[in-house]
Amino acid sequence: MKANNLLEGMDFRIYLNLRRTYTYPTGEHPIILRVQYQGLKKDINTGLSCKDEDWDKDTGLLFPHSEEANSLNEELVLIKEKSRERYRQLKESAGDFSIEELVNHIKGIEPPPQTLMDYMDIKLKELEESVDIGLQVTTFYKYRRVKRYLEEFLMSS
DSSP states (O other): OHHHHHHHOSSEEEEEEEOTTOOOTTSOEEEEEEEEETTEEEEEEEEEEEOGGGEETTTTEEOSOSHHHHHHHHHHHHHHHHHHHHHHHHHHHHSSOOHHHHHHHHHTOOOOOOOHHHHHHHHHHHHHHTBTTTBOHHHHHHHHHHHHHHHHHHHHO
């Protein structure tokens, strides 16, 4: 587990914990994913649980004593892998972000979509940069005209 965390970098770590402070009526405790980013910590409930005696705190997984434990371990490993992947995606796309943005991205909560006009502005800037490289200037003018027509249409609606 420690070697895995070294690979994640100094500003980002994830690990699984058993929340012993809460017990379900079945006697099981929730398994949480702790995200540590830039010195801050946030917990994400995995939706999984186990009994205290089944939890191996050194590995952050269940003791592999049954088929059910092995199945839960596979699911927990997958949760960690997906979380690392979501961190990498956010790091590549956003550069700098907060722990709240990271947790939301791990949970699959995305920011609200852009407006249509914002999207058109972004695409027009991209097209403008490719004029004379792979796009004729007249084609760019046509796209710009479509944006103007769209603005007029939206204003009249």
